[in-house]
Amino acid sequence: MRRPFIAGNWKMNLDRAAAVDLATAIVARAGEFAAVDVAVCPPSVYLEAVAGAIGKVTVGLGAQNMYHEAKGAFTGELSAGMLLDLGCQFVILGHSERRHILGETDEDVNRKVHAALAAGLTPIVCVGETLDEREAGDTTTVISRQFDGSLAGLSDEQAAGIVIAYEPVWAIGTGKVATPDQAEEVHLDLRKMLTGRYNEATAEAVRIQYGGSVKPDNASELLAQANVDGALVGGASLKADDFLAIVAAAAGSQTPV
Ligand code: PEP
Numbered sequence: 001m002r003r004p005f006i007a008g009n010w011k012m013n014l015d016r017a018a019a020v021d022l023a024t025a026i027v028a029r030a031g032e033f034a035a036v037d038v039a040v041c042p043p044s045v046y047l048e049a050v051a052g053a054i055g056k057v058t059v060g061l062g063a064q065n066m067y068h069e070a071k072g073a074f075t076g077e078l079s080a081g082m083l084l085d086l087g088c089q090f091v092i093l094g095h096s097e098r099r100h101i102l103g104e105t106d107e108d109v110n111r112k113v114h115a116a117l118a119a120g121l122t123p124i125v126c127v128g129e130t131l132d133e134r135e136a137g138d139t140t141t142v143i144s145r146q147f148d149g150s151l152a153g154l155s156d157e158q159a160a161g162i163v164i165a166y167e168p169v170w171a172i173g174t175g176k177v178a179t180p181d182q183a184e185e186v187h188l189d190l191r192k193m194l195t196g197r198y199n200e201a202t203a204e205a206v207r208i209q210y211g212g213s214v215k216p217d218n219a220s221e222l223l224a225q226a227n228v229d230g231a232l233v234g235g236a237s238l239k240a241d242d243f244l245a246i247v248a249a250a251a252g253s254q255t256p257v
Helices: 016-030 044-054 080-085 098-102 106-119 131-135 139-152 158-160 181-199 200-205 216-223 240-251
Strands: 005-007 037-041 059-063 092-093 123-128 161-166 205-211 229-234
Touching: 005 092, 016 037, 016 044, 016 240, 037 092, 037 106, 044 059, 044 080, 044 106, 044 123, 059 161, 092 131, 098 216, 106 123, 106 139, 123 139, 131 139, 139 181, 139 205, 158 200, 181 205, 181 216, 216 240, 229 240
Parallel strands: 005 037, 005 229, 037 059, 059 092, 092 123, 123 161, 161 205, 205 229
Antiparallel strands: none
16 A cells, blocks of 8 residues: 655745744644655755754655756756755655746656666656646647656666656646546556556555645545545645645545555
8 A cells, every 4th residue: 555645845935934834833743644644845945944843753855856966067956965965855856837937858857866866865756738738638648758758767666766746737826626537547547657667566656646736625535546645735735734634634545555
């Protein structure tokens, strides 16, 4: 059985004090949901402060991006080693805002995935189609292309150590959530891709999160789907009560695989 994994993507929000307050409020109650893995992904400048607030017990720490090189003349970038040094276990890679606003390609994401794994970070690799792509019937083609491009060259063992987040672009920050059936259809496709490109054991091990307007009132239905193993939460992760309600929904959603 895969442990549910709920991660909060705080994006470019909050200030230092608010980030510490939010982390403190989450860590105070996360221990009530021992069956769920929980992580927060603050802006990189607040990673160290948030690491101090959460300690090392119940809540994991993730970054929202990194660069693939280990060090050198890359002004403004952060390496996987630096994120580890700040206490991160996770890094979100290929988020749709980075793909669509900042021009990241599958090749960029792939280099970062390799560098993260080599350094010992768990990448949360995001894939997702735009509304135009969905309406043109291209969802599977797009997801498959992002999957193959972002994960190129991974061994079975490396692939087993990643997390995938299916985040339809049209559902991110829009309030339009995928229906549980729409989410499950793509998650099942992703599971089949994992089986086909790697093997059954890898496919069974990898957790696939859904992301896109997950809120306390829609989380249970989404998380009840057999191949939805958690959520990557944006807006609702900025309020401790909402985020914890989603964690609670995940605690109540475990289905044997
Ligand atoms: C996200 O940023 O990954 C996300 C899913 O955002 P939201 O929950 O706000 O749609």
